[in-house]
Amino acid sequence: MNKINFLNIELEYNEKVFRPTLLSEKCALNTNFKGKNILDLGCGIGPLAVYFAKNGALSVDAIDIYEEHLKFAKRNADLNKTEINIFESNLFQNVSKKYDLICCDVSGVREEVAKLTGWFPEEVPKADGSGANLILNVIANSKEFLKDSGELVICTTSFSDQKSIFAAFEQFYPNSYQEIYSEEVPFSKRLNQNIDILDRDSFNEKNGINYWRFSIFSLSKR
Ligand SMILES: C[S@@+](CC[C@H](N)C(=O)[O-])C[C@H]1O[C@@H](n2cnc3c(N)ncnc32)[C@H](O)[C@@H]1O
Numbered sequence: 465m466n467k468i469n470f471l472n473i474e475l476e477y478n479e480k481v482f483r484p485t486l487l488s489e490k491c492a493l494n495t496n497f498k499g500k501n502i503l504d505l506g507c508g509i510g511p512l513a514v515y516f517a518k519n520g521a522l523s524v525d526a527i528d529i530y531e532e533h534l535k536f537a538k539r540n541a542d543l544n545k546t547e548i549n550i551f552e553s554n555l556f557q558n559v560s561k562k563y564d565l566i567c568c569d570v571s572g573v574r575e576e577v578a579k580l581t582g583w584f585p586e587e588v589p590k591a592d593g594s595g596a597n598l599i600l601n602v603i604a605n606s607k608e609f610l611k612d613s614g615e616l617v618i619c620t621t622s623f624s625d626q627k628s629i630f631a632a633f634e635q636f637y638p639n640s641y642q643e644i645y646s647e648e649v650p651f652s653k654r655l656n657q658n659i660d661i662l663d664r665d666s667f668n669e670k671n672g673i674n675y676w677r678f679s680i681f682s683l684s685k686r
Contacts, residue, residue, distance in 0.1 A: 484511040506570030510537035517546035527553040595624030648675035
């Protein structure tokens with residue numbers, strides 16, 4: 465079995481799953497989760513859920529649409545002796561509770577970019593051609609699953625339709641959202657080789673080096 469170290473947590477994975485990234489790490493480290501009831505939406509093999517559960521969350525529920533991810537998330541929760549309620553759900557479909565914090569790192573990369581980067585193995589569910597369909601759905605429906613003082617933490621990349629995401633922030637969380645972390649990442653060889661298919665506004669060129677960006681936003685219900 466393959467093992468990966470995520471912030472000093474050992475996680476098992478195989479070639480059919482999404483492996484935690486720098487974005488997963490920054491999301492874990494920049495989210496205010498201690499003492500909270502949490503929903504990890506798009507949990508993958510469980511890095512965020514296990515990290516939160518091991519480091520002071522009050523309770524953690526974790527959902528994903530992909531069976532292989534749920535299998536590994538359960539295995540990784542057990543391996544790390546954490547109690548996490550892990551269940552299958554297409555976004556909020558099977559969610560019935562309200563949370564202090566919804567932490568959402570659901571697929572947010574345009575489908576063709578997701579395929580070419582190698583970040584998303586063939587079987588892993590991806591966003592559509594805009595890269596924003598899942599994120600927009602979560603923003604639009606999240607308030608129903610947050611307590612009155614609850615917070616949605618949501619991860620985005622420059623490989624998604626940022627304009628529509630900002631419009632949704634304004635529509636559903638007017639004046640109550642802020643960027644809590646952002647980082648520019650140099651292109652991999654594969655991205656540089658496929659630059660022709662990328663929108664010009666999805667990357668930034670500085671001194672001959674191309675960078676994509678990921679950002680983490682906090683949206684407050686109140
Ligand atoms: C970018 S990966 C992040 C996984 C994990 N949060 C991490 O940090 O490693 C996106 C996750 O969203 C899940 N996903 C995609 N579509 C989904 C949907 N409709 N409902 C729930 N989860 C979904 C994928 O299966 C995948 O686990």
